[in-house]
Amino acid sequence: MSTNLSKAGRPASLSVRQAAWVLGVPTSTVHRAIRVGTLRATRRRSRLVVHPADLARLLGGAR
Template identity: 45%
Template sequence: MRTSLPSSGYTVRQAAWLLGVEPPTLYRAVRLGRLPLVRRRGRFVIPANVLVRLLDEPRSGGTP
């Protein structure tokens, strides 16, 4: 089954779940300017294209 990302974006809580991190980690990244948060349809969301880029990046640390 193929799923697609919503074009409007993800809430911080949804994005944190997808990335496997806690929401405060993403809020910190937003506050530091490392992650964009935009207002779409009256809600603050992380754009889907940003999330795709983050999911495509290899994780740092761990075993190669």
């Protein structure tokens, strides 16, 4: 059995509050970015979550 552990320790998704902390902005700014389409988010159990790769894209990191 082969497993890819390159992403071990990374969260699968971040809450809006966590994304705001990473970006250093208020949660309202993250909600606005999601609403206007600058930041993609999905619903998980009725909560908005942000994928870490989308945050990295927004910050100009990994593509």
